Amino acid sequence: MVAFEHPHPHGPLAPTAHLELPFFDDHHRAMAHRLVEWLKSQQVDESDDRIACREWVRRLGDAGWLRYCVPQVHGGALPALDSRALVILRETLAHHSPLADFAFAMQGLGSGAITLAGNPAQQARYLPAVATGHKIAAFALSEPEAGSDVASMATRALQTTEGWQLDGRKTWISNGGMADFYVVFAKTDPQAGARGISAFIVDADAPGLDTSHHIAVMAPHPLATLHFDRCSLGQDALVGSLHGGFKLAMQTLDIFRASVAAAALGMARRAFAEAVAHAKQRKMFGQTLADFQLTQARLGEMSALIDAAAMLTYRAAWMRDCSSANGAGTPAYTAAAAAAKLTATENAQKVIDMALQMFGGRGVQVGNVVEHLYRDIRSLRIYEGATEVQLLILGKHALKA
Structure with missing residues (x-):
């Protein structure tokens, strides 16, 4: 389409x-x-x-x-x-x-x-x-048995005389199978948990890397499972410090977490615009759908949900860019980004669901904008820190206050 x-x-x-x-x-x-x-x-x-x-x-x-x-x-x-x-x-x-x-x-x-x-x-x-x-580019962190629990990853990186050797699997990797390079996180000290993870650049043509296992999902995006079988890397593949990969991964996700909220916000705004346009032109019982108070109340609720998400999203981005007291990497910013990601993705799901309901049967017709959005929004509540992870971040932050 x-x-x-x-x-x-x-x-x-x-x-x-x-x-x-x-x-x-x-x-x-x-x-x-x-x-x-x-x-x-x-x-x-x-x-x-x-x-x-x-x-x-x-x-x-x-x-x-x-x-x-x-x-x-x-x-x-x-x-x-x-x-x-x-x-x-x-x-x-x-x-x-x-x-x-x-x-x-x-x-x-x-x-x-x-x-x-x-x-x-x-x-x-x-x-x-x-x-x-x-x-x-692609970011390869998740594994079949290590999603939110990053420290339990099993992919290993062993140092060799030529450089590094990677063995293991990564899954749910965006741009998998089409990226020119991957930043891959692997255990360099298996006994050290999160403190034993390092990051590596792996070019798509690296010997021992198989990216052919594509994953089909409800809203089509290029995803794949990466297989590393004695994947050979040079000495220069290590990114940052040895065993510093977990912190680096979290810093990277922290930068982009507010932008995930923004993507959800964009989808919610589109669903709202489609719902308003539909309500104005849809004829029912001698009047338009927009003439019904129930429709007006639903649109009002959608508008408030969008505004609430927007304020938290923009605040988090502003805090990272502008506030020396609450800048990047601080607990206050991390909590603000978590609140933005949580609220924007959850609110967008609600807004899009309400928009689809307003379209009635047309809303579930393949090819309709709100049907497409209904499938697209769902993954945002999971990737780059699931809703449940954001709740834990916010709860722990509250207890430390």
């Missing part, structure tokens, strides 16, 4: 009124307006998710949007990764096409560890290519 088919040529435009909130600076606002204009002409056939993702990466790279995934010194748009820019980009892209958002986000997440801890040679080799879309 083409990205979100709609009676109008390009669907409803992403809203921009929220950009006037004090969380954002003028350059954020200007960027958002440029992106909305650019997206008007972007329609991609998404019937094959892998082909579509490659196409979105190419377009996003050619247009310069992927430059927001890396620092300026390596071809990026801004001096450092900017959470508010990421939030705006992901919200707007997800409003247009969740797959476009996915393609953008994975470039940032997949290269984030290299941005944070890579040596100059690693950064020079990979980050400029990520910024142009010439290399597709």
Whole structure:
């Protein structure tokens, strides 16, 4: 299907009124307006998710949007990764096409560890290519028996005379089977739990890496299980410090957690726009659906859920970018990002469900925008820290206060 088919040529435009909130600076606002204009002409056939993702990466790279995934010194748009820019980009892209958002986000997440801890040679080799879309990135942390419990991972990295040897499996890996490189987390000290994990760059053509096991999911995205069988890496594959992988993984996820909330927010705003448009034109019992007080109350509830999620999302991004007292890596920021991810994904699920209900039978028809969103939103409540994990983060933070 083409990205979100709609009676109008390009669907409803992403809203921009929220950009006037004090969380954002003028350059954020200007960027958002440029992106909305650019997206008007972007329609991609998404019937094959892998082909579509490659196409979105190419377009996003050619247009310069992927430059927001890396620092300026390596071809990026801004001096450092900017959470508010990421939030705006992901919200707007997800409003247009969740797959476009996915393609953008994975470039940032997949290269984030290299941005944070890579040596100059690693950064020079990979980050400029990520910024142009010439290399597709992937982040490989989860395993069949190690999802939220990262410390229980079983993939091993053994040091050899030539470098490193990886053995094990990673699963639910976004861009699996199509990425040009993977940042892979593996145990370098199996007895040390989370303190014995290290990060490695694994090129797609590395000997002993098999990425052919693709995973089909309810909302098609390129996912795969990676098999490492005596996978041979050079000495220069290690990213950051030995045994420093767990902290690096958490730092990377921390940067992008608020942007996951933004993606959910973009989907919720799109579902709301579709519901409002439908309510205004749907004829029932001699009047429109919008004339019924029950419809008006439902739209009011949806609007409030979206606004609540937006405030928490923008606050978390602002805290990381702007507040020296509550900056990145502090318990206050981690809690704010958890609250944003929790609330935005859960609220978006509710909003999209209510929008689908408003469409009646048409809502479950394959190809309808809200049907597509209904499938797309579900995974956001799981990946990059499930709802239950965010609740634990917030509960522990409250007890330490």
